[in-house]
Amino acid sequence: METTMKKKGRGKATITSQKEEEGTVRKGPWTMEEDFILFNYILNHGEGLWNSVAKASGLKRTGKSCRLRWLNYLRPDVRRGNITAEEQLLIIQLHAKLGNRWSKIAKHLPGRTDNEIKNFWRTKIQRHMKVSSEHMMNHHCSGSQSSGMTTTDQGSSGKAIDMAESFSQAKTTFNVVEQSNENYWNVEDLWPVHLLNGDHHVI
DNA sequence: AAGGACAGCAACCGCAATATT
DNA sequence: AAATATTGCGGTTGCTGTCCT
Numbered sequence: 001m002e003t004t005m006k007k008k009g010r011g012k013a014t015i016t017s018q019k020e021e022e023g024t025v026r027k028g029p030w031t032m033e034e035d036f037i038l039f040n041y042i043l044n045h046g047e048g049l050w051n052s053v054a055k056a057s058g059l060k061r062t063g064k065s066c067r068l069r070w071l072n073y074l075r076p077d078v079r080r081g082n083i084t085a086e087e088q089l090l091i092i093q094l095h096a097k098l099g100n101r102w103s104k105i106a107k108h109l110p111g112r113t114d115n116e117i118k119n120f121w122r123t124k125i126q127r128h129m130k131v132s133s134e135h136m137m138n139h140h141c142s143g144s145q146s147s148g149m150t151t152t153d154q155g156s157s158g159k160a161i162d163m164a165e166s167f168s169q170a171k172t173t174f175n176v177v178e179q180s181n182e183n184y185w186n187v188e189d190l191w192p193v194h195l196l197n198g199d200h201h202v203i
Numbered sequence: 204a205a206g207g208a209c210a211g212c213a214a215c216c217g218c219a220a221t222a223t224t
Numbered sequence: 225a226a227a228t229a230t231t232g233c234g235g236t237t238g239c240t241g242t243c244c245t
Contacts (some may be wrong), residue, residue, distance in 0.1 A: 019215065027215070029239090051230065067231075103233060118234075119212055 026060040030069055034059055038066055072113045079111030085121055091117055101119065116144050 026034075041057040047070065050063030059066060070096075072078070083091075087109055094105045103115035109117065 004232090027214070049230085062215095063230075064216090071232095072213075094224075100234065114233075115213080121210055122235095 018129075024060060025062055030073075034061070035069070035074060038069060042070060042074075068115075070148075070177050072115045078113060080116075081089075083112070083116075087112070089119075091121065095121065 030038075036061055037057050038061075041053060045053070045056075049106070050067040052063075053059075054061050054063045054066050057066075061069075080113060090108060094108055096102050100118075102118045106112050106114040106117050
C-alpha cells in the first residue's frame, strides 16, 4: 500500500508500484504505514536484531533499512531541522578534531544523527568553504600562501578551525539555515500508539 | 509560464568491524 | 581458527522543491 506523502516527496523511489511481488525487498521512501509498523514493533520488542525486526514485523525491508529508518527518523529523541548556530560551531570544531567521523560527532550533539550532520556538512559547510575559497582566490591571488581550500574533506580540517573562529564572530554572515521542520508526517503522529501500548521499555 | 540549474536530504550501497556459530 | 551473519559507518545517489532566467 502506498501512502500519499503530506509534503514533498524525497529520496529514491525505486519501487513505486502498488503491487509488490511476494518476497520482494522494498526500497525507496518509507510509507506512513511502514513507519507505523516499525515504530510499533520496536516499542514492543526493543531495538536491535534488525534482520529479525525486518522479518518478524512483516516489513518487506532489509534489516539495514529498518535500522536506518529508526535511527534517522523514527527514534523519539531525534531532533530535526534547525541546526542552531551553536551546533554548527560545534560541528565545525568536532570535524576539525575528528574528521569525517560523523557518528562520533553526532554523539556530541544529542538528538542529531550522523546522517543529518553529514548532509549538513556537505551541503552547508563544504559549500561555504568553497565559496569563501573562491572569494579569497579572487581577492588574494597575489602569492602569499593563498588558502586554496579544497572542497574535499581531506585537508579541510585546518581551514575549518579558522572558519570556526571567524564563524563565532560572524554567525550572522554564515547564513544560518532555518529549515522548514515539516515532514511527510510527524513522528509525533505515531506517539499515541506508544501511549496506548503503555510500553516504555524502549528508549 | 516554462524550463534549466541548484540545493536539500532521505535512503541506498559497499565495506569494515564485530559477534556468533 | 575459520566461516558466516549481523551491525555500523561513511560515501554516494537521485528525487523533489525552489530559485533564477
